[in-house]
Amino acid sequence: MFEFGQKSGLQRKRLITRIIVGSLFILFCFSILIYRLWVLQVERYDGLSERAERNRISLIPIPPRRGEVVDRNGLVLARSYRDYTIEIAPAHVKNTDEVIAQLREIIPVSDLDVRRFKRRLSGAHRFSSVMLRHNITDDEAATFAAHSYRFPGVSLKARWVREYPQGESAAHLIGYVGRISEKDKELLEKEGREGNYRGTDVIGKKGIEASYEEILHGKTGWEEVEISASGRPVRVLKKTDPIPGDNLRLSIDMGLQKMAEGLFNNPRNPQRGALVAIEPTTGEVLAYVSAPSFDPNLFIDGIDVENWRRLSDDEDAPLLDRPISGTFPIGSTYKPFVALAALSLGIRDAETRIPDPGYFEYGGQRFHNAGRAVYGPTSMHRAIVVSSDTYFFSLGPIMGVDNLHDFAQQFGFGKRTGVDLPGEKRGILPSREWKRQAYKDPKKQVWHAGETISVAVGQGYNSLTIMQLAQATSVLAANGVYMRPHIVNWLENPVTRKAEQVVKEPDYVIPLKPEHLRVIKNAMVDVNRFGTAKKIFAGARYVAAGKTGTAQVFSLKGARYNVRALNKSLHDHALYMGFAPADNPKIAVALIVENGGWGSTVAAPIARKVFDYWLSPTRQEAPEYVPPFYEEASEDPQEESSPDTEVPAETPRNPEDRTHDATPDILEPVPNTSSTSANPLPVLQEVR
Structure with missing residues (x-):
């Protein structure tokens, strides 16, 4: 009996010791949790609150409408029109080739569209969307909307597109716009203008499209959109409208x-x-x-x-x-x-x-x-x-x-x-x-x-x-x-x-x-x-x-x-x-x-x-333009070049005459390889 009492006392002491140690451990763990809660809710509240707000709110750039170019009489030489596009986000697509093949079943997608898509994909960010096809008609947009549930990561978007109605006429003086290259991005960053080109794909490359780029481009607008945890937009919180670029009235007739x-x-x-x-x-x-x-x-x-x-x-x-x-x-x-x-x-x-x-x-x-x-x-x-x-x-x-x-x-x-x-x-x-x-x-x-x-x-x-x-x-x-x-x-x-x-x-x-x-x-x-x-x-x-x-x-x-x-x-x-x-x-x-x-x-x-x-007296001469809101021979010897003038075999160029670098994006055929991930597809390098 005595021995049993002794063992029982020892077990009771051990049990009490375990209870105390366990209580202390639980108290220690709760202390850590309370401290961590204090850090998150008090010490780091401002920073974490801002991050949460950023995750909840997305800033979406609204590209401005590029200014129009008209001749001295108002004839349009360059203009921008609204165009609907089909775009693919690589991060949300497992196999782009399969998606493109499925899209071709409901809307036309040409081989040139595919080559252009792969060319753009090679230089695009993984989480950005890349244009597959443009000039989407109303019927094609309606067809895609009806089948959009089949294509996660594919979206229908709108953009401004440049057009030159006069074709080859006056092409050298008007120039053209082209996709923003790496050199363009470096120059924009150097000049501190990259923020104004968020959401913009093109920039002036030649002619007055290049020399008046900053004036024609305008100012980018922004839209603050509240998004859900799944990334879907919920509502627009704030919107700053873009400012369109200036219109240019030329002296050209x-x-x-x-x-x-x-x-x-x-x-x-x-x-x-x-x-x-x-x-x-x-x-x-x-x-x-x-x-x-x-x-x-x-x-x-x-x-x-x-x-x-x-x-x-x-x-x-x-x-x-x-x-x-x-x-x-x-x-x-x-x-x-x-x-x-x-x-x-x-x-x-x-x-x-x-x-x-x-x-x-x-x-x-x-x-x-x-x-x-x-x-x-x-x-x-x-x-x-x-x-x-x-x-x-x-x-x-x-x-x-x-x-x-x-x-x-x-x-x-x-x-x-x-x-x-x-x-x-x-x-x-x-x-x-x-x-x-x-x-x-x-x-x-x-x-x-x-x-x-x-x-x-x-x-x-x-x-x-x-x-x-x-x-x-x-x-x-x-x-x-x-x-x-x-x-x-x-x-x-x-x-x-x-x-x-x-x-x-x-x-x-x-x-x-x-x-x-x-x-x-x-x-x-x-x-x-x-x-x-x-x-x-x-x-x-x-x-x-x-x-x-x-x-x-x-x-x-x-x-x-x-x-x-x-x-x-x-x-x-x-x-x-x-x-x-x-x-x-x-x-x-x-x-x-x-x-x-x-x-x-x-x-x-x-x-x-x-x-x-x-x-000519019959030419309809337009009156001087002011903006409406303005405030303020056989018997004679044929003339030939003299046969004895000196024409140098080689004349060195003026060293100050540097060729204007405006090499465009040149789209070449690419191998028909499929992508099993969101990685960019291989394409040929841009010609320089």
Whole structure:
């Protein structure tokens, strides 16, 4: 009995000990829970509450409507319309190929749509949605809505889509939009503008779509949406409406534009070339032609490889923006400016007659007139009218290349004119300093006096743009007033009720003497009345001033120019510059027909038709626009390029002329591989 009592006492003690230890353990655990509850509910309340709120509320960007682009008369050149799309979220789809196959059973999905989808998928975030098909019709949207329960992770959405109703017309000046690339994202982040592009897929790539991107884009809106734990929207808590981009009203007249384009794109004899027409008193660009052209609608959602190869491999280079990116010798169209430089610098009097035996001899070499014509004693007026090379050859050595460079640059030669388009080249207006920087070989860095002889007739190292020639012609017509050339005339925002004119005042005025201008202009008038363009302008109801030009593309070295024996690519360039009416200019024109032959027979007729159209008394001229909410020749020798002018075999480019990088998304075929997860599908790399 005693032993039993002893064991019972020990067991009771052990039990009490266990109860105490267990109670202490439970109390310790509850203490931890209470402490943790204190930390979560008191110490970290603000942070966790904010995170919970963020999980409950989703910020959805609302992309703004891109501004419209219209011509001076209100004709739409670029606009945005609402489009419905089918999009797939990779994170919610196990096998994208199977989903696409099932979707094809209820709505059409082309192979090109699939290629584009996979191209976008390769660069998309796993949790973002990627567009599969656009331009969904109402019937297709209704069909998908009825079957949407079968496709988790697939949604019907709306977006703004860019459209260019005029197709190839004025494509180079309007440009196009394309999908935002990695380089675009890096630039937006660097400029601190990436937040304004949330929810936006495209950005301006070329033309005014690129140069006015920030103005056209607008401001992104935001929507605060309450979502459930499953991620479905419950209600809209707050909404900030997007602000649409400004509309651009151009100075371009599409009637004139299409007429001029038709002159280059004649189906029986299509020509490569460029034409720019400017209103001299305002700097407004009235027509901007680059032939051949392309359809900008091809680039909006990424151009397919077939169309890209067709455009990029075309020997006529339809993607080249010729007026500002193509550089050429401008031949005899340079002579009026050389003559004006001689007068302004006091190098030669207008009445001084220079013997013209048909050639100019310098350093033991003879430089002959075009066609080896002989003009006898020649004044400045006659030299311009008959286009005497000998007269201007003789000016070169005594004027000097640097004096000519400095004078001509005032008119816009050899510098960016300031036109509101990306990718404008400076070209080459030669000088001693230019040659020192252009060549690495010290022997080639030396400028020789004889080289100025070819430069004085627009050949040699001269390599200029048609925009520069048009601007120089416009400045000459305006008596030295330099109005910056511009494509966009007005910026209009109907939401903010503001309108702004792009160019109001001249940049500067060149100090030119009226008597010197009178000499040059009278000579240019007589070019069209009695000189190389007299047959082309016979019967015109207005008096026009102009100058024809023919520029060599290689050195003849004294040989005769035989067009029949040469490849088309070696034919001379045909040029013309001029303005009309001569006494009160309304339009200044410069143009080139690449490898077209003589300026007097090929380029001048195009200029005549442009003048006729713009100055026609029957043309319906629109009144000056103000925004409604605004507050405020056979018997004559054919004009050929001189066979003895120096045409460098290789002229180094101006190092400041960098090619505008706007390589589009190019969609190539991809292997038909299936995705068993949400990982991106393999596609070919973007062509660079």
